[in-house]
Amino acid sequence: MEEKKNLIVGQSGGPTAAINSSLAGVYSGAKHYGIKKVYGMRHGIEGLLAEKIIDLDDTLDSTFNIELLKRTPSSYLGSCRYKLPKPEAGNEIYKKIFEILEKYNIGMLVYIGGNDSMDTIQKLSEYASMISSSIRFIGVPKTIDNDLPVTDHTPGFGSAAKYIATSISEIVRDSNVYDLKSVTFVEIMGRNAGWLTAASALAQNKFNDGPDFILLPEIGLDLKGFIKVLDNKLAEKNNIVVAVSEGIKDQNGNYISEDEGNVDAFGHKMLSGTSDFMAKIVKTELGVKTRAIEINTLQRAAAHLQSKTDIDEAFNIGFLGVKAGIEGETGVMMYFDRVSDAPYLSIIRKCDINLVANIEKEIPRGWISEDGFGVNEKFIEYAKPLIMGELSNIVCDGIQSHISSLK
Template identity: 80%
Template sequence: MERKNLIVGQSGGPTAAINSSLAGVYIGAKELGADKVYGMRYGIEGLLKEKIIDLDDTLDCELNIELLKRTPSSYLGSCRYKLPEVKEGDEVYKKIFEVLDNYNIGIFIYIGGNDSMDTIKKLSDYAKINGSKIRFVGVPKTVDNDLPVTDHTPGYGSAAKYIATCISEIVRDSNVYDLKSVTFVEIMGRNAGWLTAAAALAKNNLNDGPDFILLPEIGLDLKHFIKILSDKMQTKGNIVVAVSEGIKDTKGHHISEDECNVDAFGHKMLSGTATFLAKRIKNELGVKTRAVEINTLQRAAAHLQSRTDIDEAFNIGFLGVKAGIDGDSGVMMNFERLENAPYLSVVKKCDISLVANIEKKVPREWISEDGFYVNEHFIQYAKPLIMGELSNIVCDGIQSHIKSL
């Protein structure tokens, strides 16, 4: 293609694997013939302000590439900026394409989740309307694992590994004293319970897992759950409950919904689910309760990266570049699983319209009949994604990251 420059951005929430995808994009672009590889600082919002860097300036040696793969969060910075609906001549789109033209961009790669894929769709639609030959490719990223089409998303495996490890340790901690207690561990997940379901991976031949897993896919009858909890405590003194931040009651209302605060995409802010449940159970059952909120720790725990996750994140970034060079636009790269044991997946691509603004939830058949746990279907799906570890690059006893921009 005539334009041989590529630009890449990151958007949405950080993960422990998103920078491995960035490394894959960079290496793919260099190996497949791009002249220049630019990075958007703070996603599409930064592009509008022309905050653009030449990645050759920072990714100038093999060590920095390896450090980047091991660095959590979004190296380029992120945003939660919603593009307006596509209208020919819209000033926002004119500005974006003017900047891209000024930098002689032929391929635009955006690494992100659901809302980021909406950005790719709108930009590729605008390009078609206006005859632009720039190619727009989405590379998936989200710890929430809620993108459709793809078997799973980069970032999920590492977050799941971290959650399972934390749950195992919390279970150990909860059993120290001979008393009745309930510990609620709040895990991210607004409408889809993939992260909370990962708590089940803590249980194996050597470690114990949670006693209950509460997912947003199942409406919670709180009175019934309190009865189940009380019955359980007749035979087991210390209970650990993994709970999604976004669990709803049987009427579909989030337990912790904040009606006043919303983000740029109109999502109501959620918090305090574990605290709410801990207070309620303490009052109802008169037992010691604790609320543990893992919060942002689960998104960027690079010390517990899954090797499978990091390798796949790199590969899907690399192949996203190849898709753009091959002429694809308005697509998202995705994983298709071929085998569970031994685990095998391949990278494919799909039309972005099949992904943007659509959520994938934990299938009902992967959840226990009573709705308080997950079954073997989920375990077989998720376990391969947390396998393997990366060797740490350490400085002064601490895992090292690439120097911040």
């Protein structure tokens, strides 16, 4: 890429506790490789279309602010869920995007996000090829759902997994306070892939207890059969905790909690109320106390429980994404290639964006228990390294500090 060209970076999709560390990595990489101007698009590609662009030098003007950014949850630049149309010659939306990129002398666009964000990189790079543009397009993965193919894991998953496992261990403690029969359902994010719900198993160690059952979207749920299993378990112990994915399906493949008729911008069906649904059914059928807990957005951006492994890797993959663009790559996503579990080691590589966009990766059946109500050691060996380590907090007035919000 010519030295005079600038870089623009955006964030898209759901926020995480690590996405800003990737942003810090992109900015630091750009400065390391001599890119003079680093712009940020406010609210992703949708903000770029509205020319909502900021100069990141105005806020990331010190090492301290970059460290604050790494510790700041959610998407610092703001996000969007905007689906670009199929690229075609003369398309007005693409013409506008590339006119804006030329106006700001952009030589590289880096987009940090998940499945839908990689769809955006795929389409932009395809259109660039159609019009013989030299602008390079790099995807940096991000999603707590951990459902991107090719990559061993995604930045954001490790910190979310750490939060979920910690919360589950505390919920188990809370559920055991009273001498009565109870079932607590803890709803965890995950539409078609159960990586986050499976992470609840990490709560179990020599000091803490984990959930009694883990219900994953990869396994169709026989609800009547599961209620019988619960009834038998209640004969053995008073208090049961069930980690349940928001996206669990029945044996016919239908979402149990589907919000009929409502979809998002990418056509995904809206889900809600899985834990509440399960709690009401079990209370009616078994006549025991039930509780529904929906962790909801808390699991996405819990910076007070960041995994140091996650934050370090998020920074590095953003930094090396810039390096890939400098070296001439375009239409690629950076990814982790795991070399070793013990000691844990992953290498950052790049792959063709067409291998990633609009494809979801589920938990392998061999990592799920035979009865379908939990995970086995293969999953634990995979996930445990990703939650390791803690970042030192930067505290003000007793509260963890974040970088100042953009106006």
